[in-house]
Amino acid sequence: AARQALALLGLVGESPEPPRxxxxxxxxxxxxxxxHADDRxxxxxxxxxxxxxxxxxxxxxxxxxxRAPFAGRVVFPNPAAPPGTEWIYFAExxxxxxGA
Numbered sequence: 001a002a003r004q005a006l007a008l009l010g011l012v013g014e015s016p017e018p019p020r021x022x023x024x025x026x027x028x029x030x031x032x033x034x035x036h037a038d039d040r041x042x043x044x045x046x047x048x049x050x051x052x053x054x055x056x057x058x059x060x061x062x063x064x065x066x067r068a069p070f071a072g073r074v075v076f077p078n079p080a081a082p083p084g085t086e087w088i089y090f091a092e093x094x095x096x097x098x099g100a
Contacts, residue, residue, distance in 0.1 A: 001054075004016055004017060007072040010093075015096050019098075020091075021098070023098045025093070025094040025095075025096045025098060026072070026075070026091040026092065026093060026094055026098070027091060027092055027093075027096075028068075028075060028089050028090075028091050029070070029072070029090055029091060029092050030069055030089065030090040031088070031089045032058075032066060032086075032087050032088050032089075032090075033081075033083075033084060033085060033086060033087055034078075034081045034083050034084070034085060034086075034087035035060055035061065035062075035083055035084075036060065036061035036062075036083055037061075037082075038061035038081055039058060039059070039060045039061055039083075039087070040058060040059055040079075040095070041057065041058045041077060041081060041088075042056050042057060042058055042059065042078075045057070045074050045077035045088065046074075046077070047073075047074065047075050047076055047077065048074070048075065049073060049074050049077075050071075050072070050073055051068035051071065051072060051073065051074055051090070052071050052076060053068055053069070053070050053071045054067050054068060055067060055068045057074065057088065058070060058082055058087075058088070058093065066088075069090055070072050070090065070092055072090055072091050072092040072093065073091045073092075074088055074089070074090060074091075075088075075089040075090070075091045076088065076089050
């Protein structure tokens with residue numbers, strides 16, 4: 001990755017490699033804020049983990065559940081988010097083309 005970055009910046013005497021595909025283009029569609037410090041994810045989510053519609057993602061301190069609103073991917077899950085800030089995003093596939 002470092003050599004590729006240096007090549008892209010023209011700082012070394014080699015050409016950058018072409019991007020590797022295929023690419024998945026996503027659209028952020030929904031964000032959920034953390035409400036309470038006791039809100040918890042049901043597992044250690046990582047960005048771009050897939051989810052199915054209705055899959056249990058987290059439980060709130062009041063006992064209610066956060067379920068995936070649609071099939072897609074979770075993005076930027078932050079288990080350390082303070083209450084009142086972005087906690088997790090949900091993304092879906094986009095019809096946009098890379099470079100378009």
